[in-house]
Amino acid sequence: MIKSRSIPISNILRKFTQRYASSQALATDLKNIVGNDNVATTASVREQHSHDESYHAGHVPDVVVFAQSTDHVSKIVKYCASKRVPVIPFGTGTGLEGGVTAPKGGVCLDLSRMDKVLSVNAEDFDCTVQAGVTRNALNTYIRDTGLQFPIDPGANASLGGMCATSASGTMAVRYGTMRENVMNLEVVLADGSIIKTAGLKGRSRKTSSGYNLTNLFVGQEGTLGIITEATLKLHAIPEAVLAAVAPFKDLRAAVNATVAIMQSGLPVARIEFLDENMVDACNRFSKLNLDVAPTLFLEFHGSNSNIEAQGRIAEETCKSFECLKFTFATETDRRNELWKARHNVWYAAHALRPGSKGYSTDVCVPISALPDMIQFADNEVKRLQLLGLTIGHVGDGNFHVILIVDPNDFEEIKRVHDFATILAKEALRMNGTITGEHGIGVGKKQLLIDEFGLHGINTMKIIKKALDPLNILNPGKIIDIEKGF
Ligand SMILES: Cc1cc2c(cc1C)N(C[C@H](O)[C@H](O)[C@H](O)COP(=O)(O)OP(=O)(O)OC[C@H]1O[C@@H](n3cnc4c(N)ncnc43)[C@H](O)[C@@H]1O)c1[nH]c(=O)[nH]c(=O)c1N2
Ligand SMILES: CCCCCCC(=O)C(=O)O
Numbered sequence: 001m002i003k004s005r006s007i008p009i010s011n012i013l014r015k016f017t018q019r020y021a022s023s024q025a026l027a028t029d030l031k032n033i034v035g036n037d038n039v040a041t042t043a044s045v046r047e048q049h050s051h052d053e054s055y056h057a058g059h060v061p062d063v064v065v066f067a068q069s070t071d072h073v074s075k076i077v078k079y080c081a082s083k084r085v086p087v088i089p090f091g092t093g094t095g096l097e098g099g100v101t102a103p104k105g106g107v108c109l110d111l112s113r114m115d116k117v118l119s120v121n122a123e124d125f126d127c128t129v130q131a132g133v134t135r136n137a138l139n140t141y142i143r144d145t146g147l148q149f150p151i152d153p154g155a156n157a158s159l160g161g162m163c164a165t166s167a168s169g170t171m172a173v174r175y176g177t178m179r180e181n182v183m184n185l186e187v188v189l190a191d192g193s194i195i196k197t198a199g200l201k202g203r204s205r206k207t208s209s210g211y212n213l214t215n216l217f218v219g220q221e222g223t224l225g226i227i228t229e230a231t232l233k234l235h236a237i238p239e240a241v242l243a244a245v246a247p248f249k250d251l252r253a254a255v256n257a258t259v260a261i262m263q264s265g266l267p268v269a270r271i272e273f274l275d276e277n278m279v280d281a282c283n284r285f286s287k288l289n290l291d292v293a294p295t296l297f298l299e300f301h302g303s304n305s306n307i308e309a310q311g312r313i314a315e316e317t318c319k320s321f322e323c324l325k326f327t328f329a330t331e332t333d334r335r336n337e338l339w340k341a342r343h344n345v346w347y348a349a350h351a352l353r354p355g356s357k358g359y360s361t362d363v364c365v366p367i368s369a370l371p372d373m374i375q376f377a378d379n380e381v382k383r384l385q386l387l388g389l390t391i392g393h394v395g396d397g398n399f400h401v402i403l404i405v406d407p408n409d410f411e412e413i414k415r416v417h418d419f420a421t422i423l424a425k426e427a428l429r430m431n432g433t434i435t436g437e438h439g440i441g442v443g444k445k446q447l448l449i450d451e452f453g454l455h456g457i458n459t460m461k462i463i464k465k466a467l468d469p470l471n472i473l474n475p476g477k478i479i480d481i482e483k484g485f
């Protein structure tokens with residue numbers, strides 16, 4: 001008997017739209033443009049570039065190109081447009097929504113070799129960097145200026161990737177997210193042309209000039225253009241820093257205290273919530289000795305004269321919500337230990353169940369809705385019998401439930417997906433968003449339609465079609481352009 005082998009429809013479509021003969025021919029052409037040393041076709045390099053840090057399935061690109069300059073990026077994109085080849089930008093691959101996968105193959109454009117800090121204007125509190133500079137590298141470079149770039153996703157991400165995902169982190173409550181800290185971007189468009197989003201030389205603190213192109217390209221996840229340079233705001237390293245830890249009797253008390261602190265107008269620099277499972281995981285993984293209870297980690301930045309006053313106000317507020325303890329961490333080593341543990345929660349959560357896979361949610365709601373939202377999440381985790389650990393940038397109304405799953409248990413995976421959908425829909429019901437900082441990528445495209453409605457999504461499609469008519473820039477991410485209106 002002859003077995004018929006069906007060819008997936010996606011492969012047929014891929015062959016139909018691609019205008020390059022083979023991956024090899026593609027690599028040869030690209031080597032002619034950027035040089036042999038900047039093009040990789042080995043299976044291992046392509047595999048490394050096929051996925052990010054999330055649970056989303058990877059898809060390998062045909063070729064990986066390491067751009068060394070804006071000129072390289074422009075030439076590569078122009079070439080890819082002529083051949084209808086997808087271009088997928090890659091920063092450091094720490095994204096959490098599958099943004100760097102290559103479902104249609106094509107060229108993965110790695111920007112890590114564009115790693116120069118181009119200028120630092122300390123007197124104006126700004127700098128301009130190439131897209132591949134990481135946030136740690138920038139902070140090391142500017143250390144002697146007394147300035148810092150405080151946006152801190154847990155990973156040492158590239159600044160281009162952080163612009164592309166509109167990243168934030170623990171200090172956004174005080175210093176804002178990428179949206180508030182990007183002043184100008186250099187972007188290569190889908191035809192290879194190069195623009196500056198806030199004027200050819202602009203780095204002024206404010207502008208009313210024309211459309212806000214900068215914020216169009218912040219959070220676009222590589223679907224509208226390739227970010228090659230970013231002009232960023234810098235902030236003074238505070239004269240004094242004080243941290244504190246406050247365990248509470250239950251999660252509602254901890255979150256209510258957060259809301260009260262935020263509503264009092266206290267300029268808290270960090271206020272992070274950890275539920276008791278997360279505290280337990282941190283104790284085990286980071287060798288801490290915290291009380292296993294819903295807990296707030298706080299930090300205050302200021303001058304020597306006002307830092308203690310800030311701490312006292314927070315302490316009084318937490319005590320009025322019956323916190324079990326309020327302990328200040330004054331020594332640098334203790335503070336670093338706490339924040340290192342906070343940034344390692346992903347790994348701490350995984351260590352609870354060896355061989356597991358993690359799945360992270362990322363809803364954000366108005367601060368007054370946060371107690372009900374976190375309580376809702378907790379109830380749903382229990383109802384669906386999941387291993388879920390909650391961690392949150394609660395001062396911004398943003399939190400993550402990290403779900404630890406057995407990758408071979410399909411029934412459990414389905415319950416995790418159900419939970420993520422229920423949670424996102426509840427956030428929308430509470431006037432929030434399905435993602436505070438991780439983006440849409442491949443997993444939240446359907447929910448994005450719920451968030452924006454048909455007219456909103458259609459407006460996004462119009463923008464995408466105008467800027468990328470051949471749909472070569474990171475296709476399949478944020479919106480499905482092929483699905484029609
Ligand atoms: C342990 C841990 C902890 C955290 C996080 C990750 C991990 C592993 N993150 C998520 C992640 O660090 C964040 O999304 C970064 O902004 C991703 O930057 P990469 O350079 O890794 O981009 P990565 O390479 O992963 O790309 C992300 C997306 O941006 C696109 N892209 C990358 N560079 C581009 C460029 N130059 N031009 C155009 N498009 C580009 C890619 O195509 C993709 O769609 C996070 N995030 C957060 O906001 N807050 C947090 O607290 C954390 N915490
Ligand atoms: C790698 C996923 C960890 C989930 C949460 C990451 C994150 O945003 C954080 O705040 O931590």
Ligand SMILES: [Mn+2]
Nearest residue numbers: 169393400437
């Ligand atoms: Mn986060």
